[in-house]
Amino acid sequence: MAQIGPKGLARGLTNYGDAGFSLYLRRSFAKSMGYSGEMLARPVVGIADAKSGFNNCHRHFPELVEAVKRGVIAAGGLPIDFPTVSLGEVFLSPTSMMFRNLMSMDVEEMVRAQPMDAVVLIGACDKTVPAQLMGAASADVPAVQLIGGPMMPTSFHGERLGACTDCRRFWAMHRAGKVDQDGINEIEGQLATTAGSCAVMGTASTMASIAEALGMALPGSAAIPAVHADRLRAAEASGRRAVELVARPIRPSQIITAKSVENALRVLLAVGGSTNAIVHLTAIAGRVGVKIDLHRLNEISDTTPVLVDLKPTGQHYMSDLYAAGGIGAVLRELKPLLHLDAMAVTGETLGERLAQEEGAWVDRAVVRSFAEPLAKEGGLVALFGSLAPSGAILKRSAADASLFEREGRAVVFASLDDLAARVDDPALQIAPEDFMVLQNAGPKSGYAMPEAGYLPIPQKLARAGLKDMVRISDARMSGTAYGTIVLHVSPEAAAGGPLALVQNGDRIRLSVKARRIDLLVEDAELARRRAAWKPPAEVPKRGYAKLYMDHVLQAEHGCDFDFLRKA
Numbered sequence: 001m002a003q004i005g006p007k008g009l010a011r012g013l014t015n016y017g018d019a020g021f022s023l024y025l026r027r028s029f030a031k032s033m034g035y036s037g038e039m040l041a042r043p044v045v046g047i048a049d050a051k052s053g054f055n056n057c058h059r060h061f062p063e064l065v066e067a068v069k070r071g072v073i074a075a076g077g078l079p080i081d082f083p084t085v086s087l088g089e090v091f092l093s094p095t096s097m098m099f100r101n102l103m104s105m106d107v108e109e110m111v112r113a114q115p116m117d118a119v120v121l122i123g124a125c126d127k128t129v130p131a132q133l134m135g136a137a138s139a140d141v142p143a144v145q146l147i148g149g150p151m152m153p154t155s156f157h158g159e160r161l162g163a164c165t166d167c168r169r170f171w172a173m174h175r176a177g178k179v180d181q182d183g184i185n186e187i188e189g190q191l192a193t194t195a196g197s198c199a200v201m202g203t204a205s206t207m208a209s210i211a212e213a214l215g216m217a218l219p220g221s222a223a224i225p226a227v228h229a230d231r232l233r234a235a236e237a238s239g240r241r242a243v244e245l246v247a248r249p250i251r252p253s254q255i256i257t258a259k260s261v262e263n264a265l266r267v268l269l270a271v272g273g274s275t276n277a278i279v280h281l282t283a284i285a286g287r288v289g290v291k292i293d294l295h296r297l298n299e300i301s302d303t304t305p306v307l308v309d310l311k312p313t314g315q316h317y318m319s320d321l322y323a324a325g326g327i328g329a330v331l332r333e334l335k336p337l338l339h340l341d342a343m344a345v346t347g348e349t350l351g352e353r354l355a356q357e358e359g360a361w362v363d364r365a366v367v368r369s370f371a372e373p374l375a376k377e378g379g380l381v382a383l384f385g386s387l388a389p390s391g392a393i394l395k396r397s398a399a400d401a402s403l404f405e406r407e408g409r410a411v412v413f414a415s416l417d418d419l420a421a422r423v424d425d426p427a428l429q430i431a432p433e434d435f436m437v438l439q440n441a442g443p444k445s446g447y448a449m450p451e452a453g454y455l456p457i458p459q460k461l462a463r464a465g466l467k468d469m470v471r472i473s474d475a476r477m478s479g480t481a482y483g484t485i486v487l488h489v490s491p492e493a494a495a496g497g498p499l500a501l502v503q504n505g506d507r508i509r510l511s512v513k514a515r516r517i518d519l520l521v522e523d524a525e526l527a528r529r530r531a532a533w534k535p536p537a538e539v540p541k542r543g544y545a546k547l548y549m550d551h552v553l554q555a556e557h558g559c560d561f562d563f564l565r566k567a
């Protein structure tokens with residue numbers, strides 16, 4: 001089907017009240033950049049470049065942009081790169097999550113407002129790929145997601161290290177007094193040593209896997225290391241494919257469908273992916289009107305095996321997954337569970353793709369077979385109950401199963417500041433069997449739902465050798481973290497959810513088997529506490545912070561803005 005309406009540079013003219021003049025002026029100004037008339041007559045492929053000096057994960061993007069351009073030119077298009085917001089996970093305050101929607105709006109509006117027939121989106125760090133997919137889904141211009149790729153692990157003192165599971169492992173050892181200051185200083189320089197996103201199955205790698213599973217990234221491209229030559233070839237191929245999409249458009253809304261979203265959920269579970277990815281996939285799906293029901297997540301989780309042995313829950317790194325066969329190997333194992341008629345950006349269905357890959361080599365040390373999985377059930381489950389009426393998430397594969405069925409006494413921290421001030425206080429009344437509860441770290445808390453759900457084990461317990469305990473919050477958790485951690489409790493405390501009403505000494509019952517998390521306090525007492533409750537966060541008066549606070553939705557809606565989701 002040919003594209004209707006103006007193409008290339010003639011798309012979306014600036015309005016001077018004279019279309020002929022607008023095009024003449026645009027071409028004239030484009031020529032000031034040295035383009036020939038022949039080049040300006042070609043279909044235009046935009047390249048959304050999220051390079052930033054504040055984003056270490058994207059430091060190789062100039063090379064990727066060049067490779068995309070090579071592919072576009074070779075296929076007869078005109079590549080034009082443009083900058084967007086970039087979200088470097090550890091460089092943003094209060095958290096990158098607050099700005100994911102801003103980046104998605106930037107991508108959507110710039111793709112729509114500038115004259116491009118198709119776009120290649122280059123992202124890697126945690127929030128960038130979801131933001132780009134959200135923006136692309138809303139703009140609905142033909143788009144190819146190019147993943148930046150993971151970092152390589154480093155060899156250090158006889159072991160392999162990679163961001164960021166090992167970052168947390170060493171920090172926990174430092175807190176427990178097992179690694180001294182000199183040791184932690186030395187390790188600091190060895191955790192993240194190449195370009196690319198975190199080297200384990202954290203949020204960035206999970207989102208890369210999801211982009212391929214959705215069909216928005218080219219087959220085989222999700223796991224290629226950032227510094228591997230294949231990454232550049234994937235970039236070139238993405239540029240070529242974008243030009244082909246101009247003649248035969250397939251729009252994101254034709255690729256991101258209820259079926260492909262369910263395929264992506266299967267992959268998320270099979271790779272032992274990040275809890276954050278549930279929020280992001282929900283937001284992406286919401287842009288095309290597809291809803292992810294957390295009860296359905298539980299059904300899918302119960303029937304999807306964990307196949308990939310990667311940190312933080314397993315042994316290996318993303319570069320090992322690439323060498324082992326990549327996401328294609330995972331998809332082939334999951335084939336009986338997948339919607340094979342889901343369309344990809346290649347113009348082929350998932351079934352057609354997998355038929356071509358039949359018999360491809362797989363390293364079973366990294367990607368297990370369906371018959372002999374690492375775990376028979378998926379790693380993530382949704383919990384419901386009086387503490388989380390709209391749901392909460394637990395990564396059971398990263399947790400200590402001996403803590404799954406129990407009741408505990410709540411030790412409450414009213415905010416992140418309160419947590420920081422008291423968690424290591426020797427006078428803190430806490431025992432290993434208690435449940436740590438953090439309030440006011442959700443989307444509307446003023447902290448914008450940071451990755452603070454991995455509450456540190458109080459130092460006195462860590463020094464006594466405690467490795468895990470039940471921790472509950474409305475925050476998120478880094479995909480590289482692990483522990484018996486109940487996250488995304490909804491409605492959040494700052495919105496007046498039951499979490500806000502928990503007090504020290506209350507009893508909470510966790511049952512992963514029953515998918516429940518309950519606050520064992522009488523209704524009359526809860527009503528009394530509710531009457532005395534006041535929202536904790538000051539409402540910002542201006543700027544993006546105000547827009548965010550006025551419109552951000554709860555976790556089960558992907559923390560998207562209410563006005564950005566498709567009705």
Ligand code: FES
Nearest residue numbers: 057125197198204
């Ligand atoms: Fe960018 Fe981890 S800091 S992916």
